[in-house]
Amino acid sequence: MASMAAAIKNWLLGLAALFLLAAGGLAAQAAEFSVKRGINLDQWTTWPDESRWNEADVLLPFPEWRRTVGQPELEALRGIGFDFVRMPVDPSPFLSAQASRLHERLYDEVLESARRIQQAGLKVVVDLHLIPAGGNRSIGMGQVMDDPALFDRYVGLVGRMARSLSKEDPSRLALELMNEPVTECEGAAAGAWTERLKRLHAAAREAAPRLTLVLAGGCWGSAEGLAALDPAEFGDDNILWTFHSYAPFLVTHQGATWAGDFIRYVNGIPYPPHAVPAPEMERMLEGVRHRIRDEAPWSRRSGMLAYLDEEMAKLDTAEKLQAVMEEPFSVVSAWARRHGIEPPQILLGEFGMIRQEYGGEFVMPAASRAAYVRDMIDIAERHGYGWSIWSYGGAFGVVEEFESRKAEPDVLEAVRNLP
Template sequence: MATAECSPQHCLLQRRIKGEKRKWLNMRSIVALLSLLMIATTLQASPLRLSRGVGVHEWLNWSPVEASGSYRRPPYRSVEQWLNGGRSLSDWPKGNEFSRIKAMGFDFIRLSVDPGPLLAGGTAERNEALDVLSESVRQATDVGLSVVFDLHAVGQVPAYSRDFFDGAPDSEGVLLYRAMAKDVAAMLVRIGTSKVAFEPYNEPAQYPCGENRSGDWQQIMADTVADIRKVSSELTIIATGACGGSITGLLDIDPFFDDANILYSFHMYEPHSFTHQKAQEPNGFASGLPWPASRGSPEQALRHLQSQMRIAGVSRAEEIRSLAKAEEEIKTYFKTNWGKATLKARIGEAVTWAERNDIPPSRLFMGEFGVIRMAVDKRSGAFDGDRLRYLRTVRETAEENGIAWSVWEYANPYGMTLIEPKGKASPDKDMLQALGLPTQ
């Protein structure tokens, strides 16, 4: 049957309809293709792979200061100056210290860096500091270690302490800090996003936490993530909660800014009364709490302190005063009955937070944990057996949940150290064993 010819107007309309259909089909194909590409990119995107790390704090976190109180230029210390800082350089074995760290079984270092030299001065001073830091980071990545670059504010130059960014989201200090962090991100991208991750804040204060929390930190963290994403979509960012970077601070975060290249940090120093057994006064006593608490009693803990005071020859009046001060904290520790189950439940709160926000627990990051070891004079610290049991429990709990960890810290004279604090710079083999690392 022959088809009747259409009128000119009708034929023109039909041609336009066919053309629009083709355009719509082409557009639909393009949209579908873009969707597939986005899905593929999402599936491929993942943060820097981290497993077992150690904090390196004494190297770049204490940039030398002139007598005037300003930072020395160029800033930061060499590796040799770092190693020679607390002991003789001859106490260290010859060779590359980062190769040694890798040989111990660590796959990354958490490198803490004083942001002060990056904030002090102008553009030239910042670029100079960034050049020094770039070369420093490469010393670790060149031997196959990944690096978590941790901007870790300290108070040796008070103007650039943590208070600098402990303000409102639009405060001058926060805005200047965020601009500096963007420059750091650009430097790290040049090193390679397959080698480094960026932790722009360490243990931010921004109290209070919990139900009475302020929304300031939420906004600061989200804004900082947005800043870094303008530099790179691939650089792994380690975000943290307020309240000292604790689990409580993490639980406060609404991760609406999340993407597949973000890890979420918490530090595990709970209970603080056990991990940080160190008296506030110079001649005080705070040591000997057991782990778990069920291995001892308040009476035993008080008797330990009393015996150490008598060995030290303190007066009876001072003994009574010191014991009275310690008694309340000791009783609270045992009443809470801290142990393996309590600790697992606490870390489980972080896991639950991640799952509730559709974040795999493998994107949690336990950036610090540790215990002060018993001092020679027994005035401070935990006995080795208790310290090692705690470290093993924390490490195993993290690993059971697929959480990367970084122990605090590689080498320092203050008690939380993998390298023995005195004599030859050899690792604490019992601590390596508790961390699940080879001891040979």
């Protein structure tokens, strides 16, 4: 009976979307919302245990950045040259029974946070930003994507969030329906994301006919994932299409323990790598090889050593490095031309370079981070795309690092000095 009820509900939702489209209710005009230069705010810094999500003083204010980032800090972002903020919102508390008594309050908190950003003279993308479960939380990206009933609840969450935001000025606020959907990058599983995204889109559009919706492809929100979508299937001009790029991953994620079993052993490679004299670079790479030989699982060592050499060979000249960084943009640009998508409808939602891994000792030189950000901005703006740096604080922090300590000013100065 439950499965039949869910099927009927999904059929009715699709029928409602078709009715709105036929009536001209689905985005009767192109997007009013447009952005150029942005920054991602933090999601969590304390990462509270789910067992305490029923405690108001643990979850509120929400999102957690409001405890340390006030109007002066938001207005400072505007003064640096940003025109919008991408505001990650963790959907897991909205899906957790542990936080049920606070659910309505959390929707109000998101709306209040978005309004505070707008009061600082910035536009805002409210970004529904699932992360992996485990440790101190039971619900995350994997559970939402693997459990049909939980995905149904996520669709409902998207609709409820859209309704909460629906009366905001559509030229000042947009809603992103899911951050970096974790799907296969090829085959039938990759194609299944389109049907799921259509459900999310229909729920949000029914609840908020005027808001610009931000849609990503599968495959972790990559350029290839976006290129697998057909915009015609959504019948909506009021959309920003988004993708993320951290190319070259070998450099941007050095030391990240959560990003796979190889990259955690890599550190000390500056940007751009080809600018370092060969003997100095060889000493740096030998340090990486030493860590792999000493710390990596025995069965993986030879493969990791070979992979390190292969990846470095892609970056050893300025031309090769440029090609690696340009490739995601070329994929998106080709897709956009095929489907008649104009450059202002495309958002590079995340890019950046790690400063320091949580608990790690290596700190990426500030000059390397600033140089990388300048180069990525140059590529994005030559294509006519808006962009937002990851992120305000934390491991990739450009304003703060950890525990509200100030990060080096180099990246912000690079933004401030943009033409």
